[in-house]
Amino acid sequence: EFHGEERQALMDLVSGFNSSFLHHNWTKVMCLDTDPVARWFGIKCLNGRVTGISLENMNLTGKIRPDVLTNIPLLVELSLKNNSISGPMMDFSNNPNLIRIDLSDNRFSGEISSSLLKLDSLAFLHLQNNNLNGSIPPFDQPGRLQFFNVSYNNLSGPIPNTTLLQSMDPSAFIHNQNLCGPPTSTPCPTNSSTDPNPDNGSDPKKHSKKSKLPPILWAVNVVVLVVLLFLFIIYFKKYRKLKKQAVEKQNAEMGTDDQNVNIEGKGKRMTGYVEGESKGKLVFLDGGIRFELDELLRASAEGLGKGNFGNCYKAMLENGPTVVVKRLRDLKPLSSHEFMKQVGIIAEQKHPNLMPLIAYYYSKEEKLLIYKLASNGNAYNRLHEGKGKPSRIPFRWSSRLAVARGVARALQHLHSNTKSSNVAPHGNLKLSNVLLDENDDVLVTDYGLTTLVAAPLAAQRMTAYKSPEYQSSKKVSRKSDVWSYGCLLLELVTGRLSADSAPAGTTAVDLCSWVHRAVREEWTAEIFDVEIAVQRSANHGMLKLLQIAMKCCERSPENRPEINEVVREVESITVVADSEDEEFSSMDPSLTDDSMSATSPRIHNE
Numbered sequence: 001e002f003h004g005e006e007r008q009a010l011m012d013l014v015s016g017f018n019s020s021f022l023h024h025n026w027t028k029v030m031c032l033d034t035d036p037v038a039r040w041f042g043i044k045c046l047n048g049r050v051t052g053i054s055l056e057n058m059n060l061t062g063k064i065r066p067d068v069l070t071n072i073p074l075l076v077e078l079s080l081k082n083n084s085i086s087g088p089m090m091d092f093s094n095n096p097n098l099i100r101i102d103l104s105d106n107r108f109s110g111e112i113s114s115s116l117l118k119l120d121s122l123a124f125l126h127l128q129n130n131n132l133n134g135s136i137p138p139f140d141q142p143g144r145l146q147f148f149n150v151s152y153n154n155l156s157g158p159i160p161n162t163t164l165l166q167s168m169d170p171s172a173f174i175h176n177q178n179l180c181g182p183p184t185s186t187p188c189p190t191n192s193s194t195d196p197n198p199d200n201g202s203d204p205k206k207h208s209k210k211s212k213l214p215p216i217l218w219a220v221n222v223v224v225l226v227v228l229l230f231l232f233i234i235y236f237k238k239y240r241k242l243k244k245q246a247v248e249k250q251n252a253e254m255g256t257d258d259q260n261v262n263i264e265g266k267g268k269r270m271t272g273y274v275e276g277e278s279k280g281k282l283v284f285l286d287g288g289i290r291f292e293l294d295e296l297l298r299a300s301a302e303g304l305g306k307g308n309f310g311n312c313y314k315a316m317l318e319n320g321p322t323v324v325v326k327r328l329r330d331l332k333p334l335s336s337h338e339f340m341k342q343v344g345i346i347a348e349q350k351h352p353n354l355m356p357l358i359a360y361y362y363s364k365e366e367k368l369l370i371y372k373l374a375s376n377g378n379a380y381n382r383l384h385e386g387k388g389k390p391s392r393i394p395f396r397w398s399s400r401l402a403v404a405r406g407v408a409r410a411l412q413h414l415h416s417n418t419k420s421s422n423v424a425p426h427g428n429l430k431l432s433n434v435l436l437d438e439n440d441d442v443l444v445t446d447y448g449l450t451t452l453v454a455a456p457l458a459a460q461r462m463t464a465y466k467s468p469e470y471q472s473s474k475k476v477s478r479k480s481d482v483w484s485y486g487c488l489l490l491e492l493v494t495g496r497l498s499a500d501s502a503p504a505g506t507t508a509v510d511l512c513s514w515v516h517r518a519v520r521e522e523w524t525a526e527i528f529d530v531e532i533a534v535q536r537s538a539n540h541g542m543l544k545l546l547q548i549a550m551k552c553c554e555r556s557p558e559n560r561p562e563i564n565e566v567v568r569e570v571e572s573i574t575v576v577a578d579s580e581d582e583e584f585s586s587m588d589p590s591l592t593d594d595s596m597s598a599t600s601p602r603i604h605n606e
């Protein structure tokens with residue numbers, strides 16, 4: 001090994017810890033690119049150089065010498081998460097390649113090292129749950145640092161006014177008793193209340209001046225305050241008026257009056273949302289459910305959300321079923337006959353994994369599509385909602401695999417349906433369009449709608465998981481569906497919000513590039529969602545699904561597989577028994593080689 005100083009640095013690191021396991025394991029070959037099992041536990045290498053240190057959940061106690069990382073210049077990832085390490089933080093001045101630092105859930109004390117400010121590649125900084133004090137350095141690495149958390153420490157002072165820190169969610173700063181200022185809602189104490197009077201009676205000249213000034217200052221203050229109040233009232237009135245006008249204009253443009261107010265509203269009737277009352281036609285396309293138009297209009301309605309093709313409502317019929325009504329907007333100028341024909345094509349797509357269209361309503365003013373209600377909601381919420389909260393029910397591997405299978409089969413059906421080829425492809429695949437019924441069976445929805453909306457708008461409709469060729473040509477194809485499917489799988493296995501399907505205001509990553517980079521740089525500990533990574537017997541299947549996803553996310557469409565091949569591969573993943581017993585909450589060092597390979601697999605993207 002040429003880089004003896006890296007080995008020495010790691011020896012220095014481990015010498016501060018009490019871990020007999022590490023002392024025993026870190027003895028022979030430090031790095032062997034060809035054999036991950038032969039290298040030191042928790043160490044990642046590239047070409048014989050150390051690029052990652054990941055020693056999580058190991059009950060490590062002890063201190064770290066601040067200069068310990070100086071001789072590991074190519075370090076990309078450092079995670080010491082969830083141990084009991086104390087003492088000051090290390091210095092990162094000589095580690096410019098660091099992308100991820102996770103020191104959370106330890107006992108680090110002292111100030112946050114200002115050497116972090118120089119790390120231009122840093123994307124993840126987790127310092128939560130330590131005993132850090134002092135003020136937050138002025139982080140401002142715009143565009144990079146996406147995951148930042150200093151909550152649950154003893155930090156103090158105003159949060160620096162940098163674009164980066166001000167754009168963070170306030171939750172990143174909570175539980176620090178003396179932190180103040182935006183983005184938190186705690187105001188900083190003003191100077192006058194914190195500064196004790198420095199010339200308290202010591203200078204008679206000043207004193208006499210002071211005693212004369214207050215009445216004048218009082219008068220000035222009162223006048224300024226009155227003027228400010230007056231200006232504020234004028235501004236507030238004007239602001240309200242402008243806002244009202246903007247909302248009215250937007251509603252008028254979209255032809256969907258009062259939607260902003262009522263989409264969330266409960267207890268309203270469908271009539272409140274439908275224009276033109278009962279002049280239209282309600283046509284059933286499915287052998288099952290039947291109801292009259294006025295029953296539908298009388299049904300109490302609840303807004304489900306505002307999609308790209310229109311708003312969705314849950315309509316509860318008085319003596320009948322609950323259905324979902326999609327109120328379409330921005331349609332092509334279609335005659336009733338043309339509309340019927342297109343909707344007929346959508347209705348023909350019958351498959352156990354496609355949400356059946358049960359009816360439509362057509363009038364001059366309104367076009368509605370009526371679907372069955374998927375009572376367990378959508379897969380996006382199932383995957384992301386309540387993450388980290390005690391009430392969260394884990395979204396386990398077998399359920400995620402079922403989603404992967406169901407969606408692949410639904411796509412296969414759409415892609416192979418040559419009779420009505422104008423309905424293929426899906427064109428707007430994303431997890432919120434993957435619904436779960438009462439048995440958690442997978443039902444893909446929103447297929448075929450691009451044929452109903454006006455062409456220039458249809459081109460902009462694909463909002464999530466846009467393939468590179470879609471971004472330039474604005475055309476959806478079977479291959480762009482395969483790309484979207486790959487992105488959907490990445491979101492499922494990583495449990496991370498994907499930048500192009502996450503709601504505005506949430507932090508998310510460009511999943512395709514992120515995963516490719518993680519694999520290329522062997523920086524893979526982070527890839528799998530911990531919620532499934534703990535199911536060790538399923539690790540092989542997860543890896544396989546990740547490989548399929550990466551093939552689907554090939555930049556060039558010719559290199560992506562056809563959906564038939566994708567279905568075959570996804571179906572070949574065996575479902576393992578979904579037992580809680582296989583999970584391990586704290587890592588047993590005797591299992592570590594195995595468990596390390598569970599979360600840090602070597603991936604070959606053939």
Ligand SMILES: Nc1ncnc2c1ncn2[C@@H]1O[C@H](COP(=O)(O)OP(=O)(O)OP(=O)(O)O)[C@@H](O)[C@H]1O
Nearest residue numbers: 304305307308309312324371372373374378432446
């Ligand atoms: N049949 C259904 N059963 C249960 N929930 C549904 C049903 N159809 C849609 N939803 C849910 O209603 C909400 C709004 O759906 P909608 O399709 O209007 O918007 P979207 O999926 O966010 O965007 P897009 O229009 O691009 O598909 C989403 O959360 C969706 O999952």
